[in-house]
Amino acid sequence: MTDKVDHSSGTSRRALLNRGLASAAMMAAPTALVPASGSHASGGPPTAPPKHKEMRLLSDRPLNMEAPAHLLDTAVTEADRLFVRNNGLMPVNPNSASWELLIDGESVTSPTSFTLDQLRSEFEVISLQITLECGGNGRSEFDPLTPGNQWTTGAVGCPKWTGVRLRDVLEKVGIRDDAVYIGYYGSDTHLSGDPNKVPISRGVPMHKALEPETLLAFAMNDAPIPIEHGYPLRLVLGGWPGSVCGKWLERIQVRNKVHDGPKMTGNAYRVPCEPVARGSQVADDAMCIIESMPVKSLITTPRSGILCSLGDTLQVGGFAWAGDDAVDSVDISTDFGATWTRAALQKPVNRFAWQRFNYALPLKETGYFEVWAKATDQSGRSQPMVVPGWNPKGYLNNACHRIAIQVV
Numbered sequence: 001m002t003d004k005v006d007h008s009s010g011t012s013r014r015a016l017l018n019r020g021l022a023s024a025a026m027m028a029a030p031t032a033l034v035p036a037s038g039s040h041a042s043g044g045p046p047t048a049p050p051k052h053k054e055m056r057l058l059s060d061r062p063l064n065m066e067a068p069a070h071l072l073d074t075a076v077t078e079a080d081r082l083f084v085r086n087n088g089l090m091p092v093n094p095n096s097a098s099w100e101l102l103i104d105g106e107s108v109t110s111p112t113s114f115t116l117d118q119l120r121s122e123f124e125v126i127s128l129q130i131t132l133e134c135g136g137n138g139r140s141e142f143d144p145l146t147p148g149n150q151w152t153t154g155a156v157g158c159p160k161w162t163g164v165r166l167r168d169v170l171e172k173v174g175i176r177d178d179a180v181y182i183g184y185y186g187s188d189t190h191l192s193g194d195p196n197k198v199p200i201s202r203g204v205p206m207h208k209a210l211e212p213e214t215l216l217a218f219a220m221n222d223a224p225i226p227i228e229h230g231y232p233l234r235l236v237l238g239g240w241p242g243s244v245c246g247k248w249l250e251r252i253q254v255r256n257k258v259h260d261g262p263k264m265t266g267n268a269y270r271v272p273c274e275p276v277a278r279g280s281q282v283a284d285d286a287m288c289i290i291e292s293m294p295v296k297s298l299i300t301t302p303r304s305g306i307l308c309s310l311g312d313t314l315q316v317g318g319f320a321w322a323g324d325d326a327v328d329s330v331d332i333s334t335d336f337g338a339t340w341t342r343a344a345l346q347k348p349v350n351r352f353a354w355q356r357f358n359y360a361l362p363l364k365e366t367g368y369f370e371v372w373a374k375a376t377d378q379s380g381r382s383q384p385m386v387v388p389g390w391n392p393k394g395y396l397n398n399a400c401h402r403i404a405i406q407v408v
Contacts, residue, residue, distance in 0.1 A: 043097030045227040052080045058149045062086035062191065062199075063228060066137075066154035069401070070303035073317065075349075075356060076129060077157035079221060084228050085134050085155065087263065088188040088199025091248050096224070096232035101216070105183075105253035109174025116218055116232060122172075123164035127222075128213055128238075129353035131158040131321045135241030135269050135290055138397030141387050144279050146394030153298055153401060158319070158354045161236045163217035166252075167210045175206075175254055182209045183259030184235055184246030201261025202244050202269065204237060206254075208291075213238050213352050216249065238352025239292050239324040241395075243269050264289070271391040278390040292323035294398040295383055297330055297357070297375035304403035314361040314371075314405065319354040320345070322377035330357040333372040337385045337400070340374065363407050372402045 052071055058064040063086050071081045096116055104111035114122075134155035136148050166182075183203035190197035208214065215236040218225065225231045230247030237244055243263065253259070263269060270287035272280075297320035308314055320327040326348060331340035343359035361371065376382040387399045 043095040044093050045096075045231045046224045049080050051084075055081070056152075056154065058151070062088055063090070064149050066151055067157070068303070069153050069298055069300050069318075069403075071300075072154065072157065072298065072319070073300035075158070076221060077159045079159070079223070079226050079229070082132075082157040082159060082229065083134065083155040085149075085242055086188065086228075086247075087243075088190050089193075090227060091187040091189070094187060094227070094232055094248060096218075099232050099250075101233060101249060102251045103169060103173045103254070104251070106256040107176040107179035107254040109176060112173045114169065119164050119169070119216060119218070119233075123168045125162065125164055126215070127160055127162040127219075128215065128350050129158050129160050129348075130213065130215070130236050130238040131156065131352055131354045132236070132242040132245060133293055133296070133321070135243060135293070135395045136393065138387075138399065139394035141397055141399065142390055142394045143387070144390075146390075146392060148393055155242075156296075156298065156321075158321075159220050160222065161215055161217040162219035162222070163215040163233075163236070165212055166214045166216055166235070167212060169216065170210070170254065176256070178256045179206050179254050180257055181205055181255045181259045183253045183255055183261050183264075184249060185251040185253070185261070186230075186246050186248040187250050188248055198262050200243065200246075200263045201259070202246065202263050203253075203255070203259035203261070204240060204244050205258075208237060208240065211237070213350070239322075241269055241290050241293060258289075267392050269395070270393075271389075271395055275389050276391070280390075280392075282392055290395060292325070293321075294388075294396055295322040295325065295327065295375050295377040295381055296320065296398040296401075297327075297373040297383065298401050299371060299373050299403050302403070302405070304405075306405055308363050308405050308407045310363055310366050310407055312363050314363055316343070316359040316361050316371055316373075318357055318373060318401070320357055320373075320375035321352075321354040322375065322381075325377040325379055325381075326351075327355045327375050328378045328380075329376045331374045331376075332359045332361070333374070334361065334369050336370065337372060337374075343373075366407050369405050369407060370402045371405060372400045374400045 137155035140150040273288040299318040330343045343357040346356040
């Protein structure tokens with residue numbers, strides 16, 4: 001077998017096949033890295049099951065981990081398989097019984113604090129499946145490499161979230177006409193341990209904050225949110241980078257300007273406002289805030305590297321999503337994008353939920369093959385077959401996902 005290199009990802013054919021076959025190469029996440037929790041009955045965080053043994057640990061301080069694609073083959077992403085993205089240190093034993101959320105800021109009429117019981121009792125409680133994806137998902141494929149966690153494809157998931165609409169809460173406290181943005185603050189700690197430093201405080205424009213799918217969530221998959229995912233309260237928005245979904249939520253400010261908290265300025269969660277050459281230095285004032293994420297798909301079955309029998313039919317499946325848009329179609333190729341065949345695509349269960357696709361692939365020849373998936377959104381935008389525009393922090397890689405199979 002010729003060891004050819006796909007320059008879109010820097011991954012050789014042989015490496016792609018071996019990566020799927022060699023599960024030992026996946027770094028297991030020690031269960032101690034997800035803190036043991038106290039009793040939920042006392043208001044402390046619930047004891048969560050350990051992360052799946054095949055989760056890949058990217059860093060332990062702060063804790064960051066992702067799932068290999070084949071672990072994400074369920075419509076509702078299970079807690080032990082959902083990626084973890086932290087910028088600081090998780091709070092120690094947060095207590096839901098005494099937890100309060102403060103809504104204030106320049107553009108709030110009546111600053112107000114709410115307990116979790118008040119949120120549950122005073123506002124309509126709803127449940128939605130909402131896809132979360134890290135803005136840096138796929139960063140490891142950029143050339144030249146960019147700084148940050150070297151995510152492959154697994155910093156995405158679509159759990160079921162339960163909470164109240166942020167819109168309803170903001171309407172109750174009163175929003176002035178000059179409101180432009182919201183900004184969140186959580187109870188996580190800066191890596192330095194300095195209590196005066198905030199690890200991350202991001203936000204979104206008012207039109208996004210007021211969407212009916214934007215939630216103050218206190219449950220995930222019909223259980224209290226695991227500590228690593230924001231217990232006891234987090235912000236959940238669909239279609240935008242996961243970094244706008246603040247965890248361990250203590251405060252939301254309604255601003256009369258674009259929020260300027262940590263990770264809102266410089267090159268954090270920003271890309272060049274116009275295309276740049278690889279490796280370019282880009283001034284901060286030439287960077288624009290990432291908003292809606294691009295169309296993308298992920299093959300979750302079969303796992304990459306499997307051996308198949310000639311004459312069989314291989315069931316290929318996965319999920320697709322498209323930021324603020326919806327997915328219109330998914331196509332499959334086994335000849336490196338020379339030809340494509342339409343896959344069956346399900347409708348989302350609600351806005352911002354990912355969509356299942358399936359394709360029955362007849363295996364008519366022996367040899368090495370790559371199965372590629374390409375999603376197209378309802379605005380006609382498709383995934384590129386190569387890594388898209390380079391940017392200094394390696395954001396928004398939505399190149400076609402591919403897996404390797406060997407037919408014998």
